[in-house]
Amino acid sequence: MAYSNKVLDHYNNPRNVGSMDKSDPNVGTGMVGAPECGDVMKLQVKVNPETGVIEDAKFKTFGCGSAIASSSLATEWLRGKTVDEALEIKNTDIVNELSLPPVKIHCSVLAEDAIKAAINDYKTKSATKVEALASK
Amino acid sequence: MSANRTCWQCAQSIGASLFCPHCKSLQPPPSGYYTLFGLDRKLNLNTNELQQRFYDLSRQLHPDRFMRKSEAERQYSLDASSILNDAYRALKDPVKRAQYVLSQEGFEIGEQRSKDVPPELLEEVFELNMALEEMRSGDDSARPQLESAQNNFTNTLNEVDRQLEAQFRTYDESSNREVLTRIRGTLNRRKYIQNLLDEVQDQLAVGAQ
Structure with missing residues (x-):
């Protein structure tokens, strides 16, 4: 199957590969996987607690070219968005941008799941932080 | 599952049999891999026994045996032989067997989130x-x-x-x-x-x- 040029570009030059400190209260981590294809995807966001804007996003994906491209693209899109804007990213946006064929749509779903998981992790963390402050 | 099946030929009750016990005509293949093999639906299977049954059934259902039979029986033997091969492939392998039972029980296998x-x-x-x-x-x-x-x-x-x-x-x-x-x-x-x-x-x- 032929990959689109955009997929190849992200695959050959993945953006924002890496990881951030999981224990940092401003970092949200999402780890998702698709057992059928053996993919695992870790996506992290670093949020400015004052503004709610995502200042940095990193990912590391073990999987096919489309899974890598989907998560690479996701980190590009996440930077500069607020956490609420980030939750509006849909897998179909990724499908369209990368021209993913039907058999690879699940890769974009995985990326959307990873975004949601990372944001939810951040939100859970900051909620407990607020509670901790309030109980002081 | 197939308890109320009746013979397409003589209308007698046939249960889960592949052949009518009364008029001996070949019946439409039952749905379900275990039923076709006449086995209880167990996840742990004796694969030697499964293989023996596969050989026996392959012979009994082989299209060559139905060349001179009715159109309906010729078709059933083709259908049954093809399902039998799929069934054997799925049941002889523990992983595929478990996937089959899971899918029969309504678990999604392919598209897990x-x-x-x-x-x-x-x-x-x-x-x-x-x-x-x-x-x-x-x-x-x-x-x-x-x-x-x-x-x-x-x-x-x-x-x-x-x-x-x-x-x-x-x-x-x-x-x-x-x-x-x-x-x-x-x-x-x-x-x-x-x-x-x-x-x-x-x-x-x-x-x-």
Whole structure:
């Protein structure tokens, strides 16, 4: 199957590969996987607690070219968005941008799941932080 | 399932039989792989017995035997032979057999969302992948590490298979859906470990050239 040029570009030059400190209260981590294809995807966001804007996003994906491209693209899109804007990213946006064929749509779903998981992790963390402050 | 089937030819009750006990005509193949083999739906199967039944049924249902029979029977023998082959392929392999039973019980197999996968498993697989990547980026000196990873993955896979067998027994005794959920989890883990093992072996094969 032929990959689109955009997929190849992200695959050959993945953006924002890496990881951030999981224990940092401003970092949200999402780890998702698709057992059928053996993919695992870790996506992290670093949020400015004052503004709610995502200042940095990193990912590391073990999987096919489309899974890598989907998560690479996701980190590009996440930077500069607020956490609420980030939750509006849909897998179909990724499908369209990368021209993913039907058999690879699940890769974009995985990326959307990873975004949601990372944001939810951040939100859970900051909620407990607020509670901790309030109980002081 | 097929308790109320009647013969298409003589309208007598036939139960789950492939041939009418009264007029001996071949019947439309029953749906369900276990029913076709005349087996109870157990996850632990005696594969020797399964193979014997497969040979017997293949002979009984073979299209050559129906050349001079009615159009209907000729068609049933073609249908049944084709289903029999699919059924044997699915049932002889423990993993495919479990996937079949899971799908019959309404579990989704192909398109699982990540929420069905426990976070500890993802964590484990991610770490194993990281370790593997580190080895790969090295040169030939990574070979001993890869070989030990190969051993570890093989051992883990054997362990997973033993676990699967035990879970099969538990399900066969209890028919508890909860056990099927656990079995699906074990199948997921197995798939991940198998992929990692394949990768290590590819890597070792490249290095050996």
